Structure formats: structure tokens, C-alpha cells
Amino acid sequence: MEMKPGHDERPARQRILDVAILRFSCQPFSEVSLRDIAGDAQVDVAYVHRTFGSKVGLFRQALDAQFDFDAIFAEPVTREGVIRRLCDQITKESPRTSDEAGPIDMILRSCTSAETRDILREVSTERFLDRMIAKFGSESAMPVMLAISLLFGTVIQRNALGIERLASTPDDELRNAVHDAMMRLIA
Numbered sequence: 001m002e003m004k005p006g007h008d009e010r011p012a013r014q015r016i017l018d019v020a021i022l023r024f025s026c027q028p029f030s031e032v033s034l035r036d037i038a039g040d041a042q043v044d045v046a047y048v049h050r051t052f053g054s055k056v057g058l059f060r061q062a063l064d065a066q067f068d069f070d071a072i073f074a075e076p077v078t079r080e081g082v083i084r085r086l087c088d089q090i091t092k093e094s095p096r097t098s099d100e101a102g103p104i105d106m107i108l109r110s111c112t113s114a115e116t117r118d119i120l121r122e123v124s125t126e127r128f129l130d131r132m133i134a135k136f137g138s139e140s141a142m143p144v145m146l147a148i149s150l151l152f153g154t155v156i157q158r159n160a161l162g163i164e165r166l167a168s169t170p171d172d173e174l175r176n177a178v179h180d181a182m183m184r185l186i187a
Contacts, residue, residue, distance in 0.1 A: 008042060015041040016048055020062040025105035029059065029113040059110070060119050066106055069127045073135070082135055083182050087151065087175045104155045136186055147182040154178050 008015055019040040023032045034055050038045040052058035072085045110116040132144045158166035158174070166174065 012041065012043050012047065013051055016043060016051065016058070017062055017065050020058050021066055021106065024059060024062055024109060025066075027109060029055075029110045029116045034058070056115055056119065059106075059116055060123075063106055063119065063123055064127075067123075067127075069131070073131050079136055079186070080183060082132070083147075083179055083186070087179045087182070104152065104159060107152075108156065108160050140186055143186045147185040150181055150185065151178055 010018070016037060019037050020032075023037055023040070032055070034048050035045050037058070038048045041048075048058065052061060068089065072082060072089060077085070107120060111120055129145065129148070132148070133141050136144050154166065154174070157163040158169075169177075
């Protein structure tokens with residue numbers, strides 16, 4: 001993971017978030033240090049503490065910055081539109097190099113950490129699942145969860161495991177196939 005040397009024009013808070021997203025996406029939570037993030041962002045570690053409170057606080061804000069939940073659920077949008085937006089956001093920029101951070105990568109690297117598991121569960125439930133269920137109806141709770149599992153499983157197999165059939169499938173074709181399967185599950 002290489003950081004760009006020299007002066008960076010972005011505001012310090014944004015530099016910290018960008019570095020944190022990259023580090024949390026490429027390393028397990030336990031291996032990421034605020035000192036390393038501060039160094040890469042060219043700020044003092046005390047500034048990171050003042051701005052984000054803790055590594056867990058920074059992780060939460062980095063996770064929010066990676067997923068634009070409000071854009072997914074922005075009105076007016078149909079049920080199909082929600083699924084389309086979700087598929088677009090989750091599968092964007094694939095395949096990537098090792099120094100790029102995709103939305104699913106932070107979850108993959110952090111879901112086994114006791115410190116981040118509760119945050120991931122809370123964000124998944126409140127910012128995502130509850131909104132999906134509200135959009136599709138409470139009777140659709142199980143199909144919605146299965147559809148989301150399909151999406152995340154596909155992205156994991158493609159991006160994290162590098163399953164060749166998925167990795168070589170063009171983005172648009174994969175997005176359309178996942179979208180159609182999710183819609184069938186939820187219908």
C-alpha cells in the first residue's frame with residue numbers, strides 16, 4: 001500500500017478518511033494503527049483522536065463514507081431502482097488494484113473483529129436492512145436478506161476470492177444478472 005509523498009491539498013479530515021478507508025479495506029482492523037493513518041495523512045495522531053475520537057470512531061465514519069446509503073434510498077425511487085442503485089454501488093470499479101478500496105472490502109477485512117462486528121451489525125441493520133424492509137414491506141424481510149446475501153456473496157467471490165468466471169464477467173453483465181436474481185428473490 002503506497003501513499004503519495006509530498007503536499008496534499010485535500011482538507012486534513014478528508015485525507016484521514018481516505019487513508020483510513022484504504023487501510024481498513026486492505027488490512028484487518030487489528031493491524032491498522034492510528035499512528036500509521038496519521039502518518040499517511042500527514043497529520044498529528046492527536047488530531048486524528050480529536051477529530052474522530054478513537055480508531056472505532058474513525059472506522060464508523062470511514063464505513064459511512066464508503067457506502068452512500070442515502071443515495072441508494074433517495075426518493076423518488078422504485079423498488080427496482082433501489083436494487084439497481086445497490087448493485088451499481090457494490091460492484092463499481094471492479095476489478096481493482098490492491099491499492100484501491102471497494103465498499104465491500106472494509107466489511108470483509110473487519111467482520112471477524114469483535115471491535116467492529118457490532119458496528120457492522122448496527123450499520124447493516126439500521127442504515128440498510130431496515131430501510132430495505134421498509135421499501136419492500138415487512139413480509140419481504142427474509143427474501144430481502146437472501147437477496148442481499150446473494151449480492152454480497154457474489155462480490156466476495158469476485159473481488160476477494162478472485163473466482164475467474166465472476167472476475168472475467170464484464171461489470172454491466174454481472175450487475176444485470178445480480179439485479180435480476182435479487183428482483184426474483186424479492187418479488
